[in-house]
Amino acid sequence: MHSKLTYCLPILTLLLVTILSNAQVGYTPGDIRLKSLKQRQALVERSLVNNVKFRNIGPTVMSGRVDDIEANPDDPTEFYVAYASGGLWHTTNNGQSFTPIFDSSEVISIGDIAVNWKTRTIWVGTGEVNSSRSSYSGIGVYKSKDEGKTWEYLGLPESHHIGKIVLHPTDDNTAWVAVLGHLYSPNKERGVYKTTDGGKSWKQTLAIDDNTGAVDMDINLQNPDELYATAWYRTRRAWNFEESGKSSGVYKSIDGGTTWQLISTPGSGLPTGANIGRMGVAVYPKDPQIVYIIVDNQQAKPDTAKKDSLVYAINELKDLSVEQFANLDEKKLDTLFKRNGLSKKYNARMVKEMVAHNQLKPTSLYDYFYVNTGFESNPIGAEVYRSDNGGKTWNKTNKAEIPIFFSYGYYFAKIYVSPYNPDKVFALGLTSQVSLDGGKTWKSMDKQNVHSDHHALWIDPKRDSHLINGNDGGVNITYDNGEHWFKAYTPAVGQFYNITVDNDKPYNVYGGLQDNGVWYVPSTNYRNSFNGNGQTQLEDRAKNIGGGDGMQVQVDLRDNTTTYYGSQFGNYSRSNRITKEGTKNITPKHELGEKPLRFNWQAPILLSSHNNDIVYFGSNKFHRSFNQGDTMIALTGDLTKASRTGNVPYGTLTTISESPIRFGLIYTGSDDGNVFVTKDAGANWELISAKPKKKSILPQERWVSRIFASRFKEGRVYLSFNGYRNDDFAPYLFISNDYGATWNMLGKDLPMEPINVVKEDPKNGNIIYVGTDGGLYVSFDNGRSFMAWNAGLPKSIPIHDIAFQERENEIILGTHGRSLYVASLDKIQEAAPKP
Template identity: 60%
Template sequence: MQKLMLVAICLLLAVSSFAQIAPTPANERIKGLEKKSDLIRQSTINDVAFRNIGPSIMSGRVVDLAVNPANPNEFYVAYATGGLWYTHNNGQSFTPVFDSANVITIGAIAVDWSSGTIWVGTGEVNSSRSSYAGLGIYKSVNKGKSWQYMGLPESHHIGKIVLHPSNKNIAWVAVLGHLYSPNKERGVYKTTDGGKTWKQTLFVNDNTGVVDLDIQPNNASVLYAAAWYRTRTASNFEESGASSGIYKSTDGGNSWHLVTTNGAGFPVGKGVGRIGIATAYQHPNWVYAVVDNNFHLPDTAKKHTDTSKYTINDFKNLTKEQFLALDNKKFNAFLRIRRNGFPEKYTAENIKEKVSNGTLKPSCIWDYLMDANAALFNTPIIGCEVYRSEDAGKTWKKMNEKQLKLYNTYGYYFGKIFVSPANDNKVVITGFDIELSEDGGKTFKPINNALTHADHHVAWLNPKNDSHIIIGNDAGCNITYDDGEHWFKANTPSVGQFYSVTFDMAKPYNVYGGLQDNGSWYGPSNHQENPGWMASGDYAFKPINGGDGMQVQVDWRDNTTVYSGYQFGNYMRSNKHKRASVDEPDADAAPEDNHLNVTAADEKNEKSDSTIYIHPHADLGEEPLRFNWQTPILLSRHNQDILYYGSNKFQRSMHRGEHLETISNDLTTNPPQGNVPFGTLTTISESPLRFGMLYAGADDGSLHISFDDGYTWQSINEGLPKGLYVSRVTASAYKEGRVYVSLNGYRNDDFKPYLFVSEDYGKHWKSIGNDLPYESINVVKEDNKLPNIIYVGTDGGLYVSNNNGNSFMAWNKGLPYSIPVHDIAIQPVANEIILGTHGRSIYIASLSEIQKKLKQ
């Protein structure tokens, strides 16, 4: 109870600190689309086209599928941020059909195969760190050749679209609503005129939306809706609540009543998280539900651990007496595990002595290894459960006989269930694995394998041959014809979700970047996608590390030494041609798994091509460091032996990542902590004109400058909006005192473009980019040859200014109409701009013609 109260207080404080940041009203976003059209129409550079260089091999997150039951070779694949793609040849090739739409992020699709009508609900419902808000419903009556906007602009995230089986004018939509703010436009919406008008027929409360929806086969009067209470802020994620539950309608969705009430057999109360629902086909009154049950396991149900060695959990909540009674042999073995990062000076004996005399607390080991995610990942919850009602929702029975380990405390990322149209006892559930039951949910078995990646979101079972299954996961689309014994990938589109991009100085140069849940990769800048590589088995892009790929830095002196890593600041230095032997985590793995496991052969750090793990720790007894999901690193171009690193403090290595030292105080406001790391650095920049002049920005709006290589720092955020995420700070290469900063309100559902420049080292700021549309800004970059040109990447595309930011024009030739541009790099020798998009991989264009057109 005390922990819950603490989290609630942290949440309240976090919300109040952002009270001045209001969500962007839908009408402002729509006006922004008009502004964007003007910036495209007025652009003088939009005849210069981008080329896509892939990669496609790792694909991107699939959130929905629509398959033609009469011809399963024909289907649509919806990507979270990569648009909608169509295949007519069983996934051998795909064509994008949604690239002209105002927003490319998708939550759900539905297709009327008899007429070729497609419905798209924008904004995925996975509630993750890069789940972008949509603008409502789009519809095409000509198989995607053109699109009509059908409204629901405040929906933001749509979980399901259900079409009436016989009336083409009737459809129902499950609206989850805003991710980072409460809103009333949640619930179930119904249209009776083909989407021209909508009626909200189910509303629960401002923080409870509808995440899933299904209709009883052969009876369009009966529908079921899964309501889900969840809130998210920059510092805390609440993924369950008492208002979560299943609603039923018996009048075609015009009215609803709650069926998961006390005594019905389904979980009720604050621990009820995301719910997925599916109706059966042969038994009309059967309804399946999968629930993310966040109620705690009883103490007797805690997971058994290997008693021959200690794990992190053995150091949790110890009293002084319990700590002193720890076995020294096992304790010392735990301290020497490299990934735990304990300095050699510590032994079980001297730590116990410090605990005994009160110098250290009994919690010192736990505190040393845990970050702000501990409350989220180390809570012993029940997790995934499957229920079935055999009386149309009146009563429910738990079906799974054993605990399902489909996900831990991150069921918000999955939570769907699918029933075979040919067999009501054949059920598929999605999570880290994808699991199949053939006995109505009593027992399940994983059916994924090495070809399917992990983190599954959708499945389709062929009604004529239910061993034929198509699935979507974080790495694309897979197809099986034998219930998962064998799979093949259907991943030809370039839909990688890049967080970052950079380059080397080779000829031709290589491009590097980190991707959502697909590691870090590099490949040649002149790459052209071609399936012919399968004949040789040698794809041009190569992996560097796994996990969620983050920042990458390359030593230009050899174009071989690479600094890369994964979420929450786990980095390594390696030779890109000798990939490290590592145990890397899934995107949402527990913290005890979020450590790079370097092999013994890599312990010899004196070798220039050896792999070393880079992750700082506070000393025992100190407040733990905090790490952003996208922890920033930067290799100094003045001296490429120097690596800069940002937790909530500033770290520096003078020796190529070795001997990383913390040399600053906390550079954030040290805000109250929830279960999401907050009060962390997000961006670092070093002046190209002055060695050791550094800038650092944070997720709480803190912004600092150092003139002495990071030893001392001055706050420079006076005059800037407070409490916004500093997405990028960029020191100018043309004037020493000039610096650009972009702020991002995404984590407040504030989509205003915040862009500023200072000419005096951040003492005074000027707002620029005031003609940009309402799209959150991710990056600002100077041109490499002309000081008047700057480039801005937003969640909607790329914009260019030729007057230092006073006005902008769009540059999107060769790009989808709207695509999140997460990062921009400029290769100076080739004079090319590189875009890292979060959904369509990497684009490159020459800057020569741009510079000629915009030269003043």
Template identity: 50%
Template sequence: MKKLTILFSLLFISFGINAQESLVKNVAFTNIGPTVMSGRVVDIDVNPEKTTEFYVGYASGGVWYTNNNGASFAPIMDSAETINVGDIAVDWKNGTIWVGTGESNSSRSSYAGIGVLKSTDKGKTWTNTGLKDSQHIGRIIINKNNPNEVVVGVVGHLYTPNKERGIYKTSDGGKTWNNTLFINENTGVIDVSVSPTDSNVLFAATWERDRKAWNFTGDGEGSAIYKSENAGSTWVKISTKKSGFPVGDGVGRIGLATFDNNVVYALLDNQNMRPAKKKKSQVGLKKDDFKHFSKNEFLKLDKKDLNEYLKENRFPKKYSAKNVKELVEKGKIEPIDLAKYLEDANYILLNSEVIGAEVYKSEDGGKTWKKTHKDYLDDVYSSYGYYFGIMAVNTSNQNKIYIGGVPLLKSDDGGKTFSSMWRENVHADHQALWINPNLEGHVINGNDGGVNITYDDGENWYKNNSPAVGQFYAINVDNKKTYNVYGGLQDNGVWYGPSTYKASKNWNSTGEYPYKSLGGGDGMQVQIDSRDNNVVYSGSQFGYYFRTNTETGDYLSIHPTHELGDSPYRYNWQAPILLSPHNQDILYIGANKLLRSMDQGENFDVISEDLTTGGKKGNVPYGTLTTISESPFKFGFIYVGSDDGFVNVTENGGNSWTRISDNLPQGLWVSRVIASKFEENRVYVTLNGYRNDDFKTYVYVSEDKGKTWKSIVSNISDSPVNVIKEDAENENVLYVGTDNALYVSLNRGESWEQFSKNLPPVAVHDVVIQNEAKDLVVGTHGRSIYKANISGIQQFEKTKGKDVVIFNVKSMRHSSRWGKSWSKWMPLNEPEISIPYFVNASGNYTVEILAEDGTKLNGFKVEASKGYNYFVYDVSTSEKVVKNYFTKKKIKVEKAQTEKYYLPKGKYTVKIGEATSAFELK
């Protein structure tokens, strides 16, 4: 079996995609932001000798460097195989950077890594030093006395058990690793903290967790604290029953902060339940009352009290005390249904009365622990502490500690009392902290909204969000002449802005950031009414959408609920919506059933049965629809896919459905189903196995409405697929986005080209085409939004059988300011025209610029590679041509400040080989 695996790997290397041979390697992407809302930070590493110099690690956006206190940043990890980051550690004396890849948070969008990367040249090049099956890394500690000695805390696989977990140590700079602490295949290490006074003393927090698509358990007996007194070579468990630190099944994620060899703090996510509260005298009806009422008891309820309950809990207006009692009396519903109506698939997770965040302190090196506070730390973790767990202590003051959850809190008395550090300009959900021990109040904080810095201990903060690291789930575009791009982001809501966006600080003087917010939460899918681009459908997680008029501010809340007595709808985290291409009044939304509104979201009808496997017991909605596509050929011809692997189709508006996924791989997430716009019977499907730790690529096409399927993966490198898109004009052109790349096929999936110029190895979650501009717009989960002009790609058929093809050269408005400047302190205005062309063989070519009568005005020797190429022409000619051609024609052409002569207004021709294309200077 091992020989077969090796053989497969060799074949994969031989036939995989080589980016340097891609026909589209010169088709460039441009980042169009946004930046202001940023993305999730996972770690910050600051130069202790120069605190204005530091590195920031973003969960899925790579590592960025600043040496001016965050005024600007530069990405340093884009040349690596991945930009998914769990932790960073810097040997500042020698300039060595270590990155543990794969985010340690166990979120829905926590991407896996490829081990430990090391750079000795400040990020120009990277070496993979091992631990390639770790997938998610919690912490890296460099021994300050021996930089070749490094300890790594490995969290391990997110969705499946694995052995490469625990503590790994290298003593030779990463050449070899020893597993010095291993608990079991479900327990990894989430945090490691070293004593600032003794590099031999380390504390490690192990974490037992189990994530499935339908359930998350973030606690267990494996969660504990360990100690090493020999720089991580051996470990002893110190959180025992006798120690005073909680033990058992309810112990969740633990964060650590060490002051010295004796004083150490721990921030615990305690998932044990709180003691039942003493019942206070009750006023009015409560949800749980209906779980115990008999039919007769219910019918005796006071109508006024019952109506008040229905109103307070926002039941639809159609439900009143009178008709609800009638339904109970007739046996159509039971009293308990009035409680279940309020309990959707998230209820258990979000409403469990767990103890939550607790802070413990040891003053004897971890032998004994005491909780620092008497009361509950409410509203820090709630029931989802798995997403948090950072804390810090000021190493100059053992009583000054900080903890991060939804808010950021500080304590001046060793954790007895806490106060909030929230102020304007600071995002929630805190993930990274650096405390300056030499300057009281200087704190750098990383959160789900980027980087914040304070110098007065949180009284005032400023934001350092110049990197474009937005984590988009979905994007869309409108059809305005200068079109807008819309998108939903992880924990940053929905935003929209101009496709012409360029990164600039000018908005600080105008007060107008180009992108505008449309809502909060975790931003999800967006649909724009093609008849009126001001009407936008957008929303947040689990199917909570709005219809918003961006001009008037009017909005309608959209979240269809089940009929009283039925089972609650199950909405996916990224519940899909779709405006019908046949009628923009018709809105579809997917739960576990498909719902349709004929009146812009005012009212909904159920047009299907449950189109999933029926869900599974757990605390995460599962058995939900994930994708909807309606054929442009016929109204009511609809495909849907689910998170549990089903693809269903109806051709009669939902009157009947057929499952068409039985011959596809089973049990995978259907990330996209697309009804072709070119052939009525054609449909594309992509499947994603990430939530099974399955990183293979699944892309299929059917030419008979799903009766039979053909894999069109071809030479795409293994990676889970998020999206497939047909080109708007050329049926042979397809685009596929995976968890680390974008690909284009020019022959309908027979082979694929890597599409990556200026695009880092980031997860591509969504792509959309703006038809008029001929732009491909790409939504990434970690590096915001990119666009590329694809007009040449759409004309690929023109290149067949020809040595050279020149595509349309855009005309340009002539300016008398070319080659000039408003002052000597301003840059010169230099024009450029991009000339797109395709060659069928790599080699040297001559680009000629001709006048309308064929006279040669300029010529250039260029080296072109097979495929698409671009020549940037500065619209210049020579002094000799001016004298011998334009002067004789009595056309005045003067030398500019750039020492160049620019062509006057007129019509011109570009010639490469035998190919020509005209353009005009107007």
């Protein structure tokens, strides 16, 4: 195979220009993304490794986030499920088994689907609309006329995130699309689009501004000229999320979506103003004069909470003078310390003396507890409004709170009405709720086997007690209004962030998943084959370790059981995964008087390969423990730029790597572009991502997704940046052979897909692997040229992490949407030139 390998590979000049300039100009234009798809295909066609096929090992039991469900009204045992980043799946046996039908598409993230069951035409709007940290952008609309065997691309590349597709009830060529637009950058291509020629052309009929898009729509099936759309103002940056604005509103069209009129005006009964966030709309089909709206109202609640006379509220400690602090009640302070874990080290009298002697500021307690209690703003949250005159006037239906969302309304705000009972209404959020009195009172439908965070609901038009629910844990089905549910979890659609392996026999793969905790699964795990021929449900042997949004995992390879794992924003523990004994929180804590630590959503943790007792941990500082995390010492000050403030932790470390050749040669990377190295185990640190006297080739305002120290050359290190949080899709990949003193760009032929991970082959230093938001790529020449390796994988799938099991010589992929894949490296290493 060596003779077939060529290093003179074509490079798209346009892509190079974009890579070099995107740090300045911002997002990647849609036309360049479309052209880059040809580059991806070229890497597939010239691949020398696609004779080696990946096998999926699940797990399936935790499933993954669902964005939409469409069922056949004449035979509800047939339905389609659209996953946030796991593709489109089809079942004909009521969810006992599924077949993926969208795996040949250029993107796999889905915002909404629509099905014309008379013609069997499927429309897919790509790009999840939930605006979360892993809501991948799409590239427009696809359509299939042969039940998903083939797909036609219909355009709208700048849509990025599509909230709703509405089909005309009698004209298969007419459809409307609610386009929310870019997540991390402004763009004018937001609003409502209409086609009358089956998607060959589109007209933008509702446009508001560069930060306000359409998130939901519904139609009067008796008069298809009458439509409703909800517009949502929201901006997101890596450091701040603004989830409401005065341009949010409800619009109505009476001419088939050609023109639109704002109906959420002062006096209409609907709330208006800067606090209005995401909204959903539902039209009652039997009497379309009845319309429901659910609103994420971000207006702060009045403070009516009862004060606890035994303890201070955190806000009572804000902006105190020295004199005011001296007058605080010591018993109430000591109770506060005890409840928040400070009593062992501090007491009220000691802290008062420290403030009196200027050893602490009088605001130190507020600063400390503000971070560690995690309290947030307390908005009104979900409200439901009803109109009985086609949207002319509205009345709020609920008097009591609807406990489905408060500070996270941007993730939900979906409402549905029974097909034949105007007073039976469903609202989705943290829980799924039903009202039988037109929205006045609400009852939760959730049960123990139903995951929280609900995004989709299908209601049987002939039996409204039969529901199919889509949530962050997959699909649940009920036939009795939610009294009993069963879970349809056969697809392997887990959204992994980070993975690692142990040396057990068979070895285990560990990983943290979006909203589904931390799990481990044997590498020999069984699951459905999804080949359509005699599918048999086999046992999924995955086991749970921790909850929350699962993040990074490390395993002590001396016993293969001592496990370090965590959830969002640095909440990490150490435990014996089998006995659960000795569980201990190991998250570093700041001291009173110090600036609060900042933790990334996926805070990095690393066990030293030289001694597994040594634990490295990243906040905005670098921490080290010599005793398995029992004590964590900060070895640095702030290693980030710390230049941005907002309501999202930012200026945090994202990646840590230690040289397997030399103990104490350690690199860190941050979310704001800083890269540091220490060559003496943390005594001294050098910034290597920017040179003050000459311009660095490294992007300066991009997320460092991975730094990886070579095992073949001491000074060699690989570095990747990810522009996802700027809607910048350039593949930023670099190498240094002198400890980061100088850098060279790699991957000049990679497609426009943000890079999540770069790893070096465990046996051949010429082979490197890159996982992007679109797939896996392999280089045989140390990164100068690449080829795709996607045998056994969907055409496009986010690869968030790569691990190797060296004893078995296997590679493991942690995908964000299709769980785990494993393949042998034997033939890959045989095909590559020897180092």
